Amino acid sequence: MDAVEKKDSDEAIKDIIIPILSSFGIELVDLEYKKSGPKWFLRVFIDKKDGVSLDDCEKASKHISQVLDVEDIIPHTYILEVSSPGLDRPLKKIEDYQREKGKLVRINTFGPINNQKIFIGRILDIESGNVKIEEERLGKMEIPLSNIAKARLEIEF
The missing domain is CATH 3.30.300.70 (RimP-like superfamily, N-terminal)
Structure with a gap:
């Protein structure tokens, strides 16, 4: 196939x-x-x-x-x-990001942003086709949905 x-x-x-x-x-x-x-x-x-x-x-x-x-x-x-998708559920739709605002997420991008392709941060908002996060090292940033290859909630202890 x-x-x-x-x-x-x-x-x-x-x-x-x-x-x-x-x-x-x-x-x-x-x-x-x-x-x-x-x-x-x-x-x-x-x-x-x-x-x-x-x-x-x-x-x-x-x-x-x-x-x-x-x-x-x-x-x-x-x-x-x-x-069930588990605690580290994937985020695929706009509604997924909206529902999980405030939670920790790991985002892998297709193309680099600030020379990196993996970001871990809290979901702040989603608007105009961009996911806004507070990234652990880079602070507040926006990632276009079109550049997100994979996104999953991070398990917090």
């Missing part, structure tokens, strides 16, 4: 999964469909306002599995895993 096929496949899976999750008040945080050794895995990461329970994961898994079996859009036998 090449990169274009994978992207199309991921989008088709999301188009099926999102309405199922929404009907239970659950949000799709992330989706991974990849091969590990000889097996394919479909990992679905979910969340909701008050956090997800084991029952939420079981209910989502049951309904997703039933619909995907009927739609039959996945060309391989796969193992479905549904879970």
Whole structure:
């Protein structure tokens, strides 16, 4: 499966999964469909306002599995895993950054800013397509969403 096929496949899976999750008040945080050794895995990461329970994961898994079996859009036998995104959840959408204001984040950028590509700081705001953070060494700065390759919450102890 090449990169274009994978992207199309991921989008088709999301188009099926999102309405199922929404009907239970659950949000799709992330989706991974990849091969590990000889097996394919479909990992679905979910969340909701008050956090997800084991029952939420079981209910989502049951309904997703039933619909995907009927739609039959996945060309391989796969193992479905549904879970919460964890404490170090990825931030992908504007709403993710807004919800997590004040929290510590690690941002990897596509291109360098001030000669670096990894930033750790507190989320201050998001506006005009920029994430504003208080970076540990550089102070207040803005990072364009379009330059963010990956962003995750940092676990604080």
